[in-house]
Amino acid sequence: MRRYAGAGRAFALLLVITGTAGVWASWVITLDKFKLLGDPNFVPGCGLNPVVSCGSVMESDQASAFGFPNPMLGLVAYGIVVCVGVGLLAGARFPGWYWLLLDAGCLFGVGFVSWLQFESLYRIDALCLWCCLAWAATILMFWYVTSACVREGFLPAPGGLRTLFADFTWVFPLLHIGVVGMLVLTRWWDFWTG
Numbered sequence: 001m002r003r004y005a006g007a008g009r010a011f012a013l014l015l016v017i018t019g020t021a022g023v024w025a026s027w028v029i030t031l032d033k034f035k036l037l038g039d040p041n042f043v044p045g046c047g048l049n050p051v052v053s054c055g056s057v058m059e060s061d062q063a064s065a066f067g068f069p070n071p072m073l074g075l076v077a078y079g080i081v082v083c084v085g086v087g088l089l090a091g092a093r094f095p096g097w098y099w100l101l102l103d104a105g106c107l108f109g110v111g112f113v114s115w116l117q118f119e120s121l122y123r124i125d126a127l128c129l130w131c132c133l134a135w136a137a138t139i140l141m142f143w144y145v146t147s148a149c150v151r152e153g154f155l156p157a158p159g160g161l162r163t164l165f166a167d168f169t170w171v172f173p174l175l176h177i178g179v180v181g182m183l184v185l186t187r188w189w190d191f192w193t194g
Helices: 009-038 054-058 070-089 096-124 129-151 159-168 171-187 189-193
Strands: none
Touching: 009 054, 009 070, 009 129, 054 096, 054 129, 070 096, 070 129, 096 129, 096 171, 129 159, 129 171, 159 171, 171 189
16 A cells, blocks of 8 residues: 555645535525525525525524534535645645545545435435535535545555546445435426426
8 A cells, every 4th residue: 555645736726626626506595595585585696496495494403503603513524625735736745544534534425414414315305505515515516525535545445446436436426416316306306397
């Protein structure tokens, strides 16, 4: 196992871009949450219809899963990802434990957004477009960080799986986002087609 690893420019840029998208989404949701707290009649800009209704999502119990608004966690977590990406762009090489810690954070993130996706689709009955942006960013960063950890040998995997991650990393986030998209489409099929 290699003790230290850097990353190529494309991977580093992916972390910067997905992290920035997550920070941006978290920032907008946080601002709208504060406006909603100050004015119960405030309607967020992405409240487009009964399905795409950010206000419904922000007012739900799930929007503060840890006792404070979820996007505040996103501001910190996505900010860390941006910093890691910028470090990699600058030529940083991180030890294996650092990569594993980053992957564990991404695993927590993808698990958390999966729970939020379920709650949005089947409990809250509404979508937040900014949340969807954060979901997509989290899914991308999880699969690409996991792929890097497998390729570098920080996560043990058989040779075939290492080759699959090396050559076809893009398949995993594409399938993951595709499944989420199909769940959204089928959940509100009558609304979209009616």
